[in-house]
Amino acid sequence: MPKVTLHKGGAVFEDEVADNSNLVVRAGIRKFPYPNLAYRCGMGKCATCSSRILSGAEHLPPPNWKEKKMLGERLEDGYRLICQLWITHDLELAQDE
Numbered sequence: 230m231p232k233v234t235l236h237k238g239g240a241v242f243e244d245e246v247a248d249n250s251n252l253v254v255r256a257g258i259r260k261f262p263y264p265n266l267a268y269r270c271g272m273g274k275c276a277t278c279s280s281r282i283l284s285g286a287e288h289l290p291p292p293n294w295k296e297k298k299m300l301g302e303r304l305e306d307g308y309r310l311i312c313q314l315w316i317t318h319d320l321e322l323a324q325d326e
């Protein structure tokens with residue numbers, strides 16, 4: 230099972246999730262990383278779920294068109310839209326606001 234580590238507001242939250250989990254879908258049903266994950270639309274339209282990937286980016290698929298549209302140059306800084314990702318490997322991410 231993939232291990233997910235979320236850095237947020239100076240704290241670190243960590244848990245295992247089922248293979249092929251979407252973290253926004255999980256948060257929507259009040260499972261980890263609820264209530265610590267910021268998100269809104271769940272559809273790649275608001276960028277509220279933007280997160281900087283600290284490790285595990287090599288296992289993620291290439292950014293889709295929604296991520297390219299919403300994140301632009303931030304993609305090069307390691308940002309992804311978490312609602313657009315299904316997790317299959319360990320992932321460490323930060324939501325810094």
Ligand code: FES
Pocket residue numbers: 253268269270271272273274275276277278279310311312313
């Ligand atoms: S939650 Fe709106 S873009 Fe991901």
